[in-house]
Structures are given as structure tokens and as C-alpha cells.
Amino acid sequence: MQQPDKSEQTAAQAQQKLKVLAVDDEEFNLEILLRHLKKAGYESVGVEDGMKAWDYLEKNPDDINIILLDKMMPKMDGIQLLQKIKKHPQLKEIPVILQTASVGVNEMTEGIQAGAYYYLTKPFAAEMLIAIVNAAARDYLQKSDILKRLHQNRRVLSLIESAKFQICDPEEGRLLAAFLANCFPQPGRAIIGLSALISNAIEHGNLEIGYMAKTELLTEGKFDDEVKKRLEDPRYKGRKINVSFERTALELKVTIKDHGKGFNWKQYMNFDPVRITDPNGRGIAMANVAIPGSIEYLGAGNEVVYKVRDANK
Numbered sequence: 001m002q003q004p005d006k007s008e009q010t011a012a013q014a015q016q017k018l019k020v021l022a023v024d025d026e027e028f029n030l031e032i033l034l035r036h037l038k039k040a041g042y043e044s045v046g047v048e049d050g051m052k053a054w055d056y057l058e059k060n061p062d063d064i065n066i067i068l069l070d071k072m073m074p075k076m077d078g079i080q081l082l083q084k085i086k087k088h089p090q091l092k093e094i095p096v097i098l099q100t101a102s103v104g105v106n107e108m109t110e111g112i113q114a115g116a117y118y119y120l121t122k123p124f125a126a127e128m129l130i131a132i133v134n135a136a137a138r139d140y141l142q143k144s145d146i147l148k149r150l151h152q153n154r155r156v157l158s159l160i161e162s163a164k165f166q167i168c169d170p171e172e173g174r175l176l177a178a179f180l181a182n183c184f185p186q187p188g189r190a191i192i193g194l195s196a197l198i199s200n201a202i203e204h205g206n207l208e209i210g211y212m213a214k215t216e217l218l219t220e221g222k223f224d225d226e227v228k229k230r231l232e233d234p235r236y237k238g239r240k241i242n243v244s245f246e247r248t249a250l251e252l253k254v255t256i257k258d259h260g261k262g263f264n265w266k267q268y269m270n271f272d273p274v275r276i277t278d279p280n281g282r283g284i285a286m287a288n289v290a291i292p293g294s295i296e297y298l299g300a301g302n303e304v305v306y307k308v309r310d311a312n313k
Helices: 011-015 027-039 050-059 078-087 105-114 126-148 170-181 187-206 211-220 223-232 283-290
Strands: 019-023 043-047 066-070 096-100 118-121 162-167 241-247 251-257 294-298 303-309
Touching: 019 027, 019 050, 027 043, 027 066, 027 126, 043 050, 050 078, 066 078, 066 126, 078 096, 078 105, 096 126, 118 126, 126 170, 126 187, 126 211, 162 170, 170 187, 170 241, 187 211, 187 241, 187 251, 187 283, 187 303, 211 223, 283 294
Parallel strands: 019 043, 019 066, 066 096, 096 118
Antiparallel strands: 162 241, 241 251, 251 303, 294 303
8 A cells, every 4th residue: 555645744743753942931921832832732841031942942953843932031032042052063954933012113123134024023822823833844744844945966967958847736836846946056055045935836826725715724734735736626627837947157046837816016126024923924925035036927926036146157
């Protein structure tokens, strides 16, 4: 009997293997966080301040997969700890959820610059906490998967001048993102942008899962099931996104085109305080802010071009 693909694990199966570090100087808040995480199926450990958290992480760099971090703490606040985490070679890829009483533009910008792409606004409901942690877990697992594929056949890929691809499902998208990232001078950063743009074309373009619908599905833990269902639905089955790669005299260019109706891409190019606490909606902004090169959406938004200057030219 064929074994199920790892990418088809349910959210519950995946999260049971992930461990969350909760950092909060309020003992009552910490107890509540740990209780909710346990109920949701996560293993967790709690510490009362940033110094203790950093000591734990330094001694156990491979033990934690997600960090739930209070911003305002004595001794070492959340931003200071976040900055140290993102400079550490073994810790920098851990997704960090920043807890804060408010998320204004200045606060959000400070957190993003430090490396936080997930926010949890106090006070919060248990459902919102778990939705955000689930989103971080999902992104962590996908990123870990694609990073493992990065360095295969990189020397051969440097010889490719142009190529065209057609893909239809998220697993093919992750494979292609890992494949193409090896053509770029900074593959570890390029893969983040490529995977975000490709998954957006599949999920929102071809499968027509809107922003609000995805938020609701992620909150209920039903998103992956809905994707599988739509891939078999006659209305969407057979739709493919077209991806082309071109190496020109000065730059590397990837063009991604889907069969959707497009979307108002301008509002997703940067982080927005209104959406920052949602479990989705940060992929394009992450790509636009964090990766090398430029992103340009064309027309209605169902075609996007990603360009990076060729470091060898």
C-alpha cells in the first residue's frame, strides 16, 4: 500500500510534532497560553522573561519550532529577544508571534524589521490564538520542507537560460519553488518569495479561494481539505499556472500567470495593521519586503514578474 505523502499530513498530526516556547512575564497569562496550546495538541514550555527565554534557546537550539513572545517584559523585552533570535544561525528561521496590546503602524514596522511576521493583539480569544499558532506552524512546516530541497543540482541549474513549466497543485508549487530558487544568487531568500507567489497563484488564482474564505478555513483548520476538494472540483480541475524562467544579460526573471480573475494586489504588497493579526495575508508582503529583487503585478493581478539582478553579470 502506498504511504501518504508527508505534505498531506493533517494539521493535527503536524502540530503534535511541533514545540512552542511561550514567553510572558505575567504568570496568569503564561498559564492560560500553555493551557490553550496543550488543548490544541501542541507541546509547549513557558518562561517568565526574555533573559530566561534566550538562555533556554541557546542551550536547546533544536528544541523549539514556534515562539510566542510578549513584547513588553522586564530585563529583556520582546523586540530585543527577537533581534537576538534572528541573528542566531540555528534560531533565525523559527517563526515568532509577537503579543502586544496594540498594533499601530510604528509598532508593526518595528516588529517586522526585527523579524516578526505574526501578531497577536491582547486581549485575545482562544480561537484567535490557536489560529495564529496554526498559521505559523503551517508556514514553518512548508518552509522547512522547501529549504531541504534547495541545494539539489544547483550547479546544473546555473546553466539554464530559459524554461517553462505548468503546475496545478501546492506540492508541485513547492517543488518548483525549490528548483527555481537554486538558479538565484541567494536561494535561501529567493525561495521565500517564489513559494509565496506560486502558492498565491494556485490558491487565490486558479482555485479562487478569497481572502476572507481562507481566513475562515484556516481558523477552522479546514484549509488543506478545501484545497484538495477544489483540485478535484470540475470547475477548477485541470487549471494550471504557467511559470517561465529567463536568464537575460543582466537579470534573472520568473513570470507566474494563473487563470483567475485577478485581485487588488496593491493592498497586499505591504504589511497592514488591519490584517496583521489574521492567520493569512502576509505572504506577498513578506516576499516584497524580505527578498532580493523586485515584484511587479501586471494587469488585473493574475500575472506577476519577479526579477533579480544576476550577481555573475
